[in-house]
Amino acid sequence: MPEIILEHVSKRFEKFVAVDDLNLQIANNDFITLLGPSGCGKTTTLRMIAGLETPTEGRILIGGKVVFDAAKGINLPPIKRDVGFLFQNYALWPHMTVYQNIAFGLENLKWDKARIRSRVDELLKLMRIEEFEKRYPSELSGGQQQRVAIARTLAPGPKVLFMDEPLSNLDAKLRMEMRTELKRLHKDTDSTFVYVTHDQLEAMTLSTRVCIMKNGLLQQYAPPLVMYNDPANLFVADFMGNPSMNFTDGTWENGTVTFGGLSARFTPDEEAAIPRDVVVGIRPEYISLNSEGAYTGKVYSTLPSGMETTVKLDVNGTPLTAVVFGDVDWPVDTEVRFDFTKSALLYDRESGKRITRGKLGR
Amino acid sequence: MTASTAGTPPERSLARTGGKLRAWFSKPANVILLLFCIALIVLTLYPLFSMLSEMFLVHSPERSMVRKMGLKVGDFTTVHFDKLLFTLDDGIGGDFTTSNSWINFYQPLLNTLLVSVSASAIAILFGGVVAFLITRTNISCKKFISGVFVFPYIMPSWTLATFWQTFFKNTQIGLGTSNGIMASVFGVYMPEWFVYGPFPIALVLGLHYAPFAYILIGGILRNMDANLEEAATILKTGRSRIIRKITLPIVKPAMLSTLLLVFASSMSAYSVPVFLGNPVRYYTLSTKMKSMMDTYPGQAYIMVAVMIIFGVGILLINQKVTNSRKQFTTVTGKSGQVSLIDLNAGKRIIAAVLVIILLMVAVVPLVTFALESVIIKAGDYSLSNMTLDFWLGKGLTYLDQGDDTGILLSAKVWKALGYSLLLAVSCALIAGTCGVLIGYGVARRRGSRLANWVNNLSFFPYLMPSLAFGAIYLSMSSKLSVPLGLGVLILAGSIKYMPFATRSGVSAMLQLSGEIEEAAVITGVSWWKRMLRVIFPIQKSSFLSGYLLPMVSCMRELSLFVLLVPTSNTILTTMLMQYSEKGWAQFGNAINLLIIVVVLLINFVVNKLTGASIDKGVGG
Numbered sequence: 009m010p011e012i013i014l015e016h017v018s019k020r021f022e023k024f025v026a027v028d029d030l031n032l033q034i035a036n037n038d039f040i041t042l043l044g045p046s047g048c049g050k051t052t053t054l055r056m057i058a059g060l061e062t063p064t065e066g067r068i069l070i071g072g073k074v075v076f077d078a079a080k081g082i083n084l085p086p087i088k089r090d091v092g093f094l095f096q097n098y099a100l101w102p103h104m105t106v107y108q109n110i111a112f113g114l115e116n117l118k119w120d121k122a123r124i125r126s127r128v129d130e131l132l133k134l135m136r137i138e139e140f141e142k143r144y145p146s147e148l149s150g151g152q153q154q155r156v157a158i159a160r161t162l163a164p165g166p167k168v169l170f171m172d173e174p175l176s177n178l179d180a181k182l183r184m185e186m187r188t189e190l191k192r193l194h195k196d197t198d199s200t201f202v203y204v205t206h207d208q209l210e211a212m213t214l215s216t217r218v219c220i221m222k223n224g225l226l227q228q229y230a231p232p233l234v235m236y237n238d239p240a241n242l243f244v245a246d247f248m249g250n251p252s253m254n255f256t257d258g259t260w261e262n263g264t265v266t267f268g269g270l271s272a273r274f275t276p277d278e279e280a281a282i283p284r285d286v287v288v289g290i291r292p293e294y295i296s297l298n299s300e301g302a303y304t305g306k307v308y309s310t311l312p313s314g315m316e317t318t319v320k321l322d323v324n325g326t327p328l329t330a331v332v333f334g335d336v337d338w339p340v341d342t343e344v345r346f347d348f349t350k351s352a353l354l355y356d357r358e359s360g361k362r363i364t365r366g367k368l369g370r
Numbered sequence: 371m372t373a374s375t376a377g378t379p380p381e382r383s384l385a386r387t388g389g390k391l392r393a394w395f396s397k398p399a400n401v402i403l404l405l406f407c408i409a410l411i412v413l414t415l416y417p418l419f420s421m422l423s424e425m426f427l428v429h430s431p432e433r434s435m436v437r438k439m440g441l442k443v444g445d446f447t448t449v450h451f452d453k454l455l456f457t458l459d460d461g462i463g464g465d466f467t468t469s470n471s472w473i474n475f476y477q478p479l480l481n482t483l484l485v486s487v488s489a490s491a492i493a494i495l496f497g498g499v500v501a502f503l504i505t506r507t508n509i510s511c512k513k514f515i516s517g518v519f520v521f522p523y524i525m526p527s528w529t530l531a532t533f534w535q536t537f538f539k540n541t542q543i544g545l546g547t548s549n550g551i552m553a554s555v556f557g558v559y560m561p562e563w564f565v566y567g568p569f570p571i572a573l574v575l576g577l578h579y580a581p582f583a584y585i586l587i588g589g590i591l592r593n594m595d596a597n598l599e600e601a602a603t604i605l606k607t608g609r610s611r612i613i614r615k616i617t618l619p620i621v622k623p624a625m626l627s628t629l630l631l632v633f634a635s636s637m638s639a640y641s642v643p644v645f646l647g648n649p650v651r652y653y654t655l656s657t658k659m660k661s662m663m664d665t666y667p668g669q670a671y672i673m674v675a676v677m678i679i680f681g682v683g684i685l686l687i688n689q690k691v692t693n694s695r696k697q698f699t700t701v702t703g704k705s706g707q708v709s710l711i712d713l714n715a716g717k718r719i720i721a722a723v724l725v726i727i728l729l730m731v732a733v734v735p736l737v738t739f740a741l742e743s744v745i746i747k748a749g750d751y752s753l754s755n756m757t758l759d760f761w762l763g764k765g766l767t768y769l770d771q772g773d774d775t776g777i778l779l780s781a782k783v784w785k786a787l788g789y790s791l792l793l794a795v796s797c798a799l800i801a802g803t804c805g806v807l808i809g810y811g812v813a814r815r816r817g818s819r820l821a822n823w824v825n826n827l828s829f830f831p832y833l834m835p836s837l838a839f840g841a842i843y844l845s846m847s848s849k850l851s852v853p854l855g856l857g858v859l860i861l862a863g864s865i866k867y868m869p870f871a872t873r874s875g876v877s878a879m880l881q882l883s884g885e886i887e888e889a890a891v892i893t894g895v896s897w898w899k900r901m902l903r904v905i906f907p908i909q910k911s912s913f914l915s916g917y918l919l920p921m922v923s924c925m926r927e928l929s930l931f932v933l934l935v936p937t938s939n940t941i942l943t944t945m946l947m948q949y950s951e952k953g954w955a956q957f958g959n960a961i962n963l964l965i966i967v968v969v970l971l972i973n974f975v976v977n978k979l980t981g982a983s984i985d986k987g988v989g990g
Contacts (some may be wrong), residue, residue: 087608093604099597101598112607164605
């Protein structure tokens with residue numbers, strides 16, 4: 009039911025273009041992440057859908073209802089959009105107790121006291137903060153404040169929930185925990201989530217679809233694994249994944265790409281016109297180190313992290329990063345052999361756009 | 371432990387103590403703190419106690435009063451308390467309202483409370499509403515309103531009072547000597563309650579302190595996290611409910627704090643009730659105290675003590691308020707722009723009303739003073755009645771106002787201006803430098819008992835009403851038989867305004883990490899050089915404001931100096947006071963204008979040089 013549609017939405021602050029001609033369809037029950045570096049327009053987009061910011065141009069529909077239309081001069085206030093919003097710094101009211109914070113929105117809906125009481129109790133239990141009911145926000149830890157903020161947002165039962173980097177103020181361990189909770193919450197509340205973050209891992213792990221933006225422009229809108237395995241351009245490819253993808257300038261000729269002093273056969277997955285100048289993109293985990301490998305390089309340094317080891321290679325002066333499962337430690341300057349497994353991507357060197365995916369091999 | 375060969379245990383511990391002492395004194399911060407601790411005790415605590423003792427002594431003006439009791443000058447007595455507080459009948463069969471205690475103490479005390487409460491309410495309402503309009507609505511002319519609104523706070527506090535008197539006075543009320551502009555030009559004779567007494571005093575004080583409320587409340591509103599209000603919007607809260615339930619409660623601590631500070635300042639205000647109360651014998655504690663200082667010093671000192679108790683009490687409450695949990699830190703969120711309330715057509719109308727009020731309060735007074743200083747016969751504003759003689763005349767016989775020379779040619783006025791400037795500059799130099807040094811000491815020894823003592827002692831003068839502070843120094847100088855003169859004025863001014871300098875000095879030094887100085891210590895730079903070449907340049911602007919605030923304040927100060935200024939060496943402000951008491955209207959107005967222009971000029975130059983502006987952070 010609450011499908012969100014953005015049509016040609018733009019937002020300009022004087023001369024600065026924050027969001028440029030954005031088209032987006034968010035299906036019911038989706039968990040969408042707006043992802044991008046700071047200043048890419050993701051928060052502005054979220055605030056425009058919620059009605060906290062007025063777009064310069066375009067049309068926004070929520071659940072089939074036009075909430076904004078620049079051409080027709082329609083601009084519904086946030087009150088009439090039936091949405092919930094979770095702020096980055098929680099924005100808990102410091103002069104109200106946890107109970108009062110959560111109950112505030114329900115009072116606005118003119119619920120009776122008993123109903124408010126039972127709804128707040130329900131949320132306190134859901135978020136496991138029953139014992140803090142009478143405390144003030146300043147007497148809670150960051151994680152507890154976070155839970156109160158979520159409870160307050162969920163209280164009126166909004167069908168659409170907007171979240172603006174809600175986990176960025178938490179420490180790493182707590183963030184992990186809250187991610188699990190949010191994903192669970194998405195299932196339990198049966199609503200549509202729109203989530204803003206600059207953390208690609210968060211986007212990968214949480215969402216059903218990711219919308220990646222740069223300088224106000226939509227770069228790619230796809231499910232996270234599609235985006236990871238088949239990024240639409242160099243920016244997306246670079247942004248998704250850690251350690252990031254290897255990019256090497258190469259040349260394409262007669263089914264062979266030459267890059268970093270080695271040449272390999274490239275079998276495209278699909279038919280495509282491939283120009284001469286390309287950028288070869290290879291995920292670090294698709295470089296496999298083995299004694300029978302076809303190619304050789306020198307170990308520049310190894311970074312073991314326990315579960316996996318990142319190996320930085322020097323292949324004829326070109327750096328390549330490989331990831332090996334387990335803790336293997338090579339001494340610096342060891343000669344190693346490697347192969348390319350699974351897939352690689354070719355990008356147009358001029359435009360940075362994806363040309364095709366394919367296999368690299370002997 | 372092995373036995374040491376370095377002497378017997380007592381010798382060793384002595385050597386250790388000596389070494390510790392040497393180490394302690396080798397740190398400049400310790401030496402500074404110790405010196406200031408001693409100096410401040412001598413200059414603030416000692417005078418306070420010496421003044422308190424005056425309440426129990428017989429002074430020479432009181433000889434005749436206590437002769438029957440067999441007391442001499444200097445004897446211990448509690449008669450002042452009896453007279454002032456417990457003489458509840460007049461001894462000739464009248465009722466309570468004609469008794470000495472009622473007339474000299476309870477009536478003025480009630481007047482003071484009434485005036486102060488009303489003034490605080492006016493200041494909060496006016497300042498708060500304007501702060502809200504500027505920060506939360508799309509009202510027109512924000513820049514202008516914000517800039518001019520703080521004018522009354524920069525100008526001397528009596529500006530509005532003298533304007534009010536000059537503008538509305540008429541022959542049917544008060545002293546009834548002459549008609550003001552309202553009566554003579556417009557033919558409207560305002561009733562006495564409107565021109566003199568509690569109403570105008572409260573109004574004028576309220577208007578004078580409204581900018582203060584505006585700056586405090588506006589600052590909170592501006593820095594308040596916009597997300598707090600947006601969160602309520604998302605939860606379907608109406609506009610008025612957001613203001614009532616979210617915005618107001620969050621600014622409440624700032625409002626309370628403003629209320630208390632305005633109340634304390636109004637209570638100790640002297641010049642406003644002098645101009646607007648004395649003509650109709652409406653006295654507050656401070657004006658009554660001043661008038662009793664010559665005849666019944668013992669009772670006057672009791673009134674000073676009462677004022678100090680009020681001042682300290684209010685500031686203690688304020689500290690409690692600002693330190694409690696209810697004080698909210700309002701961190702700015704990432705959405706800087708709050709959606710402003712659209713006043714629609716109202717945005718121009720309200721702005722126009724405000725601009726008119728501001729012009730009345732800030733500009734019209736200056737014009738009035740100028741006008742009043744050029745007319746020959748009071749109440750006649752025709753061009754033929756105007757002259758520049760009061761400014762530029764020489765050898766004038768018809769003026770009938772003591773002097774025969776216009777103020778710009780009068781050696782007396784120039785001398786007073788010179789003294790005023792000398793006083794302001796000296797106080798600024800002393801207070802400012804002390805502020806930097808105390809800031810250094812307190813920041814370096816943060817948390818130590820000595821640092822806390824010095825910090826609190828240096829703030830102490832802020833708690834004392836100016837007039838009371840002047841009275842203390844008066845009593846001390848007579849006790850130590852130091853003749854009144856520029857020296858005493860400079861000392862009093864420096865100590866009284868030191869809290870401004872200390873506050874900016876301490877906060878500037880606390881911002882500066884100790885490592886910056888340590889980096890210089892490592893390379894062997896001497897303390898003087900570290901202060902002059904490293905620390906001062908980095909926090910120059912903060913330190914400068916510590917110098918300039920005392921200077922501007924000194925320049926326009928009246929209550930602090932009024933008791934201390936010797937008749938031979940008047941400064942401009944006390945000169946204005948004398949002229950006004952003698953009813954020399956034209957000269958008075960001319961000097962008034964001169965002071966205001968000098969103060970505004972200094973303020974303007976300060977702004978241009980340091981970029982510090984009093985309304986910064988609030989303006990639209």
